[in-house]
Amino acid sequence: GRRVVALVERGAPGLRVGEPEATLGARGLEPCALALVDVRPALVLEAAGAAAAVRGVAALAAAAVAVGLAQAAFEAALRYSQQRTTFGKPLCQHQAVQLKLADMATGVTAARLLTYRAAESETSGVLDPAATAMARLHAASVAARTTLETMRIHGGYGYVSEFPVERFYRDAARLLFVPVDEETLRGDLAARLVGAR
Structure with a gap:
């Protein structure tokens, strides 16, 4: 069969959503x-263009969240370093x-600029896959x-839940796999750069 991207509303008959995973x-x-069993999607798009569009938006969204x-x-590190004294x-x-x-600060600024560039890369309704991959x-x-x-x-305070730092660290680790893992994304980017795609 053909490959498509389908939009399905959460309450659609035939759609079962499992419990969120920890x-x-x-x-x-x-x-x-x-x-999905005998589900009637609200919208169906041909995968050729739609899949690329969805991947681009997902990569861009992940980049924005990461920034x-x-x-x-x-900001937490800067604030803490200004308040905490040693020696x-x-x-x-x-x-x-x-x-x-x-x-x-340099890394965050560079990531933000790459993400802005990726957001501005849209042509014909599709984000540039290389730009979104690099940003993500x-x-x-x-x-x-x-x-x-x-x-x-933060030292020892960086590991306690009293400060948001430990949650930042856990969230950042998850972003390395959204929307796909680093190796897959790097492989796709490399293929585009050498002209294989």
Whole structure:
């Protein structure tokens, strides 16, 4: 048969939605099993164009979430480093912490700019697959690095649920697999770059 992308309303007859699976992070995504039996979709699009459009939007959305997450983690690290003192001065006055903050700010800004570029890449109703892949790959990687460095700056407090830092870290880990894993996305991007797609 042909491949299509179908839009199905949540209450449609024949659609069964399983219980949300417990996940390490990004719990708001609520992944679950779907069963479709004799379902009549509200909208059906040919997969050739629709699948690419859906993948592009999903990658762009994941990049945007990763940028927001990385920004929140950076702001938490900066705020904490300004408030916490060690050896008689705020953490942010120690060169090692300053260098981490500079790297984090640079990474977040670069991820944001790549994401903006991907959002502006639309032609004929489809986002540029290479631009969205690059944005998602870089933004998720930056979110993972930034949240890890934020945990390190917080020290022991980075691991307790009293601070949002540990949740940032868990959420960033989940973004490395949304909408697909890093290796698949990198492979697709590489194929486009060398002209195989």
